[in-house]
Amino acid sequence: MGISKSYLSEIENNKKQPSLEILQKYSDIYGIKLSSLILLSEDYNDASKTSNSQEFVKKLMMRFINFMSKERDDDDTNKEET
Incomplete structure (x- = not known):
């Protein structure tokens, strides 16, 4: 680097x-x-953060995890089709 x-x-x-x-x-x-x-x-355990921002991050991370899971499922499906 x-x-x-x-x-x-x-x-x-x-x-x-x-x-x-x-x-x-x-x-x-x-x-x-x-x-x-x-x-x-980001450090979202900081006590100065509000609960609203923590909820926002939780929802964002769940969307990210769901997106990554869907992408992986799509990759697995494509491999099975070939």
């Missing part, structure tokens, strides 16, 4: 925040949309 091991360690230990450029490289390497990567990395 073009960063040093020590910088990566600082990111992993929450001492530094990665730039959008680094996050974009990471998302490209692993085939994850940048927006999904950012959403999944």
Whole structure:
């Protein structure tokens, strides 16, 4: 990704925040949309968050899980047809 091991360690230990450029490289390497990567990395256990935002995230994650399950089911169906 073009960063040093020590910088990566600082990111992993929450001492530094990665730039959008680094996050974009990471998302490209692993085939994850940048927006999904950012959403999944959020800390929604923060006490300052309202219950409404927690419910929103729960619903969003359920939609994401359902979408991924449907996509997998579609892939399995396509494999059976061939």
